[in-house]
Amino acid sequence: MAVRISPRAHGRDARVDDQDCFENSCTERYRRFESYSRRVKNFNFQKTMLNFLKKDKEPKNLKEIVNQFKSLEEKIKEISEGLEILKKESKFSVQKVGIIRYNPFSGVGSNQSFSVALLDGNNNGIVITSLYAQDGNRVYGKSVKNGQSEYSLSNEEKKAISRAIKPD
Numbered sequence: 001m002a003v004r005i006s007p008r009a010h011g012r013d014a015r016v017d018d019q020d021c022f023e024n025s026c027t028e029r030y031r032r033f034e035s036y037s038r039r040v041k042n043f044n045f046q047k048t049m050l051n052f053l054k055k056d057k058e059p060k061n062l063k064e065i066v067n068q069f070k071s072l073e074e075k076i077k078e079i080s081e082g083l084e085i086l087k088k089e090s091k092f093s094v095q096k097v098g099i100i101r102y103n104p105f106s107g108v109g110s111n112q113s114f115s116v117a118l119l120d121g122n123n124n125g126i127v128i129t130s131l132y133a134q135d136g137n138r139v140y141g142k143s144v145k146n147g148q149s150e151y152s153l154s155n156e157e158k159k160a161i162s163r164a165i166k167p168d
Helices: 019-040 045-053 062-090 157-167
Strands: 003-005 013-015 096-101 113-119 125-133 136-144
Touching: 096 157, 113 157, 125 157
Parallel strands: none
Antiparallel strands: 003 013, 096 113, 113 125, 125 136
16 A cells, blocks of 8 residues: 655654545545435435335225326436436546556566556546566656547556557
8 A cells, every 4th residue: 555644743643544545535436426416406315215125004995096107207207307417427447447458578577567458438648667687666647538548658658548548
């Protein structure tokens, strides 16, 4: 687990681990989702599903059946709106991954170097390359927008991006 040093470089709270950062990121995403859901008629997925699955009394006449259908129609509409929110939000999460392992130095070692592309639904993200040699390891990161990078890419990085966009 990677550990970063916080601005306060002394005392017990000086270290912030990746788990805390991950939890903060998840909390922020959940907060944004809740904000979206409030805008769509105070959508509450759990409450809607519990009410949807709850067994009510059997309808006694045609009017009650029609009312139940109307209620179901409204609930399905709420669920559909919530699903649309999730679809929009998920466009910005990592959806595509491509990895290439290779040996950049002939005759030395094996395929311990790699390039990995992590892209979202719009083919935006990063490509990370790790070059392993006997004297050390180098790691490089380059941004990717619409499947292209503003930085020059190695053949392996290009293959990792294309593999992420169009898996074999």
